[in-house]
Amino acid sequence: MPARVSESYVLRTFPYSEADLIVSFFTRDQGKLRGVAKRARRPKSPFGAGLERLTRVHMRYYQKETTELVRLDSCDMLRSPFELRSSFETSVGLDYIAEVTEQLLPAAEPNEKYFRLITAVTEHLAARTGPAVWCASTYFTVWAVRLSGFLPEPRVSAESRELMDEVLTRPVAQVGERAWSKATGADLRRFLVRLIEDHIERRLLTAPVLEAL
Numbered sequence: 001m002p003a004r005v006s007e008s009y010v011l012r013t014f015p016y017s018e019a020d021l022i023v024s025f026f027t028r029d030q031g032k033l034r035g036v037a038k039r040a041r042r043p044k045s046p047f048g049a050g051l052e053r054l055t056r057v058h059m060r061y062y063q064k065e066t067t068e069l070v071r072l073d074s075c076d077m078l079r080s081p082f083e084l085r086s087s088f089e090t091s092v093g094l095d096y097i098a099e100v101t102e103q104l105l106p107a108a109e110p111n112e113k114y115f116r117l118i119t120a121v122t123e124h125l126a127a128r129t130g131p132a133v134w135c136a137s138t139y140f141t142v143w144a145v146r147l148s149g150f151l152p153e154p155r156v157s158a159e160s161r162e163l164m165d166e167v168l169t170r171p172v173a174q175v176g177e178r179a180w181s182k183a184t185g186a187d188l189r190r191f192l193v194r195l196i197e198d199h200i201e202r203r204l205l206t207a208p209v210l211e212a213l
Contacts, residue, residue: 035070050075
C-alpha cells in the first residue's frame with residue numbers, strides 16, 4: 001500500500017495510549033481526516049513539533065478503505081504557528097479557527113476554497129499586529145459559514161451588513177485596511193457563531209474566550 005502525502009493543517013490532537021496521538025487534520029486533496037500517530041508523544045517523535053494546532057505540513061500517511069482512521073507516518077513542516085502564538089490574542093484566534101474547522105467540516109470531503117481561506121487568514125495574522133485578530137476572525141467566520149452553505153440574510157446592524165458584503169467581495173488584506181476594533185462586526189460574529197452552534201448542535205468552546213479578549 002503506497003503512502004499518500006497531502007498538504008494539511010493540523011486541527012486537533014487527542015491522547016491515544018501511552019505514546020500515541022489521534023490527529024484530526026484538514027488536507028487539501030482529501031478533506032478532513034483522522035489518523036493515529038504512533039510514538040508521537042515520545043521525545044524522539046517522528047513528527048517533531050509538526051502536530052501543533054494549525055501547523056501547515058506535508059502529512060505522510062497510509063489509508064485503507066475499510067478503516068476510518070488513517071495511519072500517520074511522518075510530517076514535514078511548511079509553516080509553524082509558533083511565531084503567532086507569542087501573542088495571546090492571536091493564539092486565541094488560531095484556536096477559534098481550528099475549532100470551527102474541526103466541528104464544521106464533514107469528514108473526507110475536499111474543500112479547496114476552505115483550505116485557501118485558512119491560509120489567507122493565518123497569513124493575514126502573521127503579517128499584521130494589534131487588532132488583526134478581529135479582522136481575521138470576522139472574515140473567517142463569514143466565509144466558513146458561506147462555504148458550508150447556510151449563510152442567510154444576517155439580522156445585524158446596517159453597518160455590519162455592509163461589512164459582510166465587503167468581506168464577501170474583497171480579500172482579507174483589503175478588508176484589513178479599514179479601522180478595526182473588537183466592536184467592529186461584533187454583532188455579526190455573534191449572529192454567525194449562533195448559526196454554527198445550531199448547525200453542529202454544540203457550543204463552541206473558543207468563541208466566548210475570543211469575545212472576552
